[in-house]
Amino acid sequence: MIHAFSLVHDDLPAMDDDDLRRGRPTLHIHAGEAMAILAGDAMLSLASATLSIVPSGVEPVGDSLHRRLVAELNAGTLGMISGQVLDTLGGFDAATPDTDRVERIHREKTGALIMAACRMGTLIGARSLPGPVADARLAAVSEYADAIGLMFQVVDDLLDVTQSAEHLGKRTGKDADAGKLTYPGVHGVEGSRVFVNALLDRATRALGSLPDGEHRDVLQELASFLAQRTK
Amino acid sequence: MIHAFSLVHDDLPAMDDDDLRRGRPTLHIHAGEAMAILAGDAMLSLASATLSIVPSGVEPVGDSLHRRLVAELNAGTLGMISGQVLDTLGGFDAATPDTDRVERIHREKTGALIMAACRMGTLIGARSLPGPVADARLAAVSEYADAIGLMFQVVDDLLDVTQSAEHLGKRTGKDADAGKLTYPGVHGVEGSRVFVNALLDRATRALGSLPDGEHRDVLQELASFLAQRTK
Numbered sequence: 004m005i006h007a008f009s010l011v012h013d014d015l016p017a018m019d020d021d022d023l024r025r026g027r028p029t030l031h032i033h034a035g036e037a038m039a040i041l042a043g044d045a046m047l048s049l050a051s052a053t054l055s056i057v058p059s060g061v062e063p064v065g066d067s068l069h070r071r072l073v074a075e076l077n078a079g080t081l082g083m084i085s086g087q088v089l090d091t092l093g094g095f096d097a098a099t100p101d102t103d104r105v106e107r108i109h110r111e112k113t114g115a116l117i118m119a120a121c122r123m124g125t126l127i128g129a130r131s132l133p134g135p136v137a138d139a140r141l142a143a144v145s146e147y148a149d150a151i152g153l154m155f156q157v158v159d160d161l162l163d164v165t166q167s168a169e170h171l172g173k174r175t176g177k178d179a180d181a182g183k184l185t186y187p188g189v190h191g192v193e194g195s196r197v198f199v200n201a202l203l204d205r206a207t208r209a210l211g212s213l214p215d216g217e218h219r220d221v222l223q224e225l226a227s228f229l230a231q232r233t234k
Numbered sequence: 235m236i237h238a239f240s241l242v243h244d245d246l247p248a249m250d251d252d253d254l255r256r257g258r259p260t261l262h263i264h265a266g267e268a269m270a271i272l273a274g275d276a277m278l279s280l281a282s283a284t285l286s287i288v289p290s291g292v293e294p295v296g297d298s299l300h301r302r303l304v305a306e307l308n309a310g311t312l313g314m315i316s317g318q319v320l321d322t323l324g325g326f327d328a329a330t331p332d333t334d335r336v337e338r339i340h341r342e343k344t345g346a347l348i349m350a351a352c353r354m355g356t357l358i359g360a361r362s363l364p365g366p367v368a369d370a371r372l373a374a375v376s377e378y379a380d381a382i383g384l385m386f387q388v389v390d391d392l393l394d395v396t397q398s399a400e401h402l403g404k405r406t407g408k409d410a411d412a413g414k415l416t417y418p419g420v421h422g423v424e425g426s427r428v429f430v431n432a433l434l435d436r437a438t439r440a441l442g443s444l445p446d447g448e449h450r451d452v453l454q455e456l457a458s459f460l461a462q463r464t465k
Binding site: 018037043047052054056074087 | 239243246248249266267268269271272274275276278279280282283286287288294296297300301304305308309311312315316318319322323
């Protein structure tokens with residue numbers, strides 16, 4: 004819901020002004036701008052409500068873990084909003100080089116929510132493990148999440164300049180048109196591809212400290228998929 | 235924060251399109267529409283994060299009460315959003331009379347968050363009381379909250395047609411201009427004043443079942459103030 008909320012608000016005329024998303028009209032095109040603002044607000048509130056529901060027959064995770072999950076989710080949401088502010092409105096110190104700016108924007112606007120998703124799953128999955136073991140897993144997954152979060156947005160920037168709108172189901176070339184900082188804009192297409200591979204390596208190394216098995220395999224597959232996706 | 239978020243988003247050009255709030259420029263006038271959308275989103279997320287923080291030295295309220303507070307707050311937020319949808323976009327069955335529509339809109343868009351505030355305070359304050367006593371208090375305060383929530387918006391409608399923008403610090407006469415349903419529009423100015431007094435009576439009666447003392451006096455004062463306010 005938080006991801007969907009962010010797309011609906013980001014597509015608004017005052018933000019990215021997009022009329023196509025997943026090959027269909029964006030919500031403000033379909034239902035009007037007022038409804039798109041309200042629907043985004045409702046999803047954000049519903050996400051918070053949902054995280055606090057204990058479905059019948061399910062053992063609650065306990066108060067301190069529950070509060071930590073709420074904090075992680077909101078840190079992800081607020082990081083994403085902060086990234087949008089930097090991306091849309093600037094706000095950097097004049098001395099900040101473009102390479103630092105684009106990395107910070109991408110880490111926040113895209114990476115923060117991926118980080119929250121990865122950490123929340125780990126906190127829940129590792130809740131019965133001894134403290135130091137759980138901490139080591141959280142550190143490894145956070146390193147992994149940082150790498151794939153950044154990678155996701157670098158790949159997104161690459162697709163935006165190399166793929167057609169028809170293939171992606173959304174408008175392309177728009178970042179360059181809007182004068183926004185992108186990885187290919189700062190590092191070139193080839194430099195961005197090299198960076199994607201380096202990030203995939205980093206994600207893979209981070210997974211090395213996790214126990215063998217299905218979970219690690221799924222995370223590895225996800226990282227490889229995100230590096231190679233074409234839409 | 236949730237109240238402030240709702241004002242910032244409601245003032246947006248796609249919603250009420252207001253440029254004056256508390257005698258000052260609205261946020262989108264001051265900082266642009268993108269920032270106003272993002273600031274509203276951030277406040278909504280921060281509110282949820284804040285409700286889950288346990289300040290150092292403070293005893294947490296316990297998991298099940300904490301979850302209930304989250305649910306109450308989000309019910310208030312979602313009620314408010316639902317009221318906005320009805321107010322802005324309609325969506326009623328064609329057979330619903332105006333008197334029912336305006337009451338439902340006002341209960342949701344204004345009353346729901348006042349209800350949440352009153353119930354959350356009561357849930358915390360009554361948490362150590364025996365169950366039936368706590369339930370009776372919650373029922374009384376909910377009845378009070380329903381009356382003052384509705385009253386707040388009826389008074390707001392009255393001020394919108396009887397006071398100057400200069401006095402209120404916001405644009406006036408805008409509901410009628412926008413063709414929105416208002417109490418004076420449906421029941422007349424005199425009928426609305428009679429209704430305000432009836433709601434004040436209802437609020438006062440609801441407080442009658444609460445124990446004597448400072449808390450009841452403050453709630454009574456608040457109700458009287460809201461009935462008589464001129465801005």
